[in-house]
Amino acid sequence: MTSPYPWILHVDLDQFLAAVEIRRRPELRGRPVIVGGTGDPTQPRMVVATASYEARRFGVRSGMPLRAAARRCPDAVFLPSDRAVYQEASDEVMATLRRLPARVEVWGWDEAFLGGFSGDPQALAVEVQRTVLAETGLTCAVGIGDTKLRAKMATGFGKPGGIYRLTRDNWLTVLGDERTDALWGVGSKTARRLAAVGIHTVADLPRADSAELAEHFGPTTGPWLVQLGRGGGSTQVDAQPRIARSRSRETTFPEDLTDRTAVVDRLRELARELAHEVVAEGRPVRRVAVKIRYPSFTTPTRITTLPEATSDVAVIESAALDLLARFHLERGVRLLGVRVEFDRS
């Protein structure tokens, strides 16, 4: 049977970081596992990256301070975040997906869109789950949709481990009464601003006047919000690897830095590390930014454009130090960050 829909699948690994940890330590299966920071829940200024479903039952969520997680779930196993291992596991999963008869667009560590296939999307979704589990030992939810947005939102209903389908036929039935911040791309701030102009639910958005929303939210964002309410948007799945536009390194210190020399030293380290990394990858740097977070949590950024793109580590480092001179450092520094941007081509 031919389908009137250009199907897209969205694949999302279940509790990815925790699942990877459980895979290498099977004795953890069934226990609440919390991954984040150094894995020491007595340390401040560290947060949960991923909590296993067992830990989520205690109310533990991503982004929660580890100390708060430990209060809610004192018996949990706390593990440090091990980026290299997660990247490797992610590569395994993506390689597995690429062997299936579909284009694969990687969307972060634990997500991908699949498109450009023919045939039954339900059968492919089952095949995705079966193959990923067989070859990597990891489980995933799969969303089926006729746009990327619908596929992505569908996955949420499939979690964990299930399959769900959202199309133009059931979009508003399923999501129409939900608050706007249920949408992928609408957060609490935008939801509040939408509510202020009388838009409360997903179904309110396609009824809204695009021009009026453009007045409130800008020429791109306004019409995009209306589209979002319809579940519309891109149907393109692009297998080309994405070329990063920027790269950054940042550190929150266990205790605020109060000594100017210490701040300078740490910034120098961050800038050098980052510069060496991107230079080794053959990516000349065009812009350099420095970010500071004060104890008050205000977080200004200063950025400069270099006269020309450079692969000279010393030039990048000194640009960062020049930017640092434009900040007040007297009241202490909670976080220091450096970002470099590349020329688009």
Added chain:
DNA sequence: TCTGGGGTCCTAGGACCC
């Protein structure tokens, strides 16, 4: 519960040029 790290994209306003 005192709030990580790594990204992307959009908007607003000023500078500058014709």
Added chain:
DNA sequence: TCTGGGGTCCTAGGACCC
């Protein structure tokens, strides 16, 4: 003469996502 209009580049900040 008291004030044009468009285009582009740059910076700073905000919002959002995983």
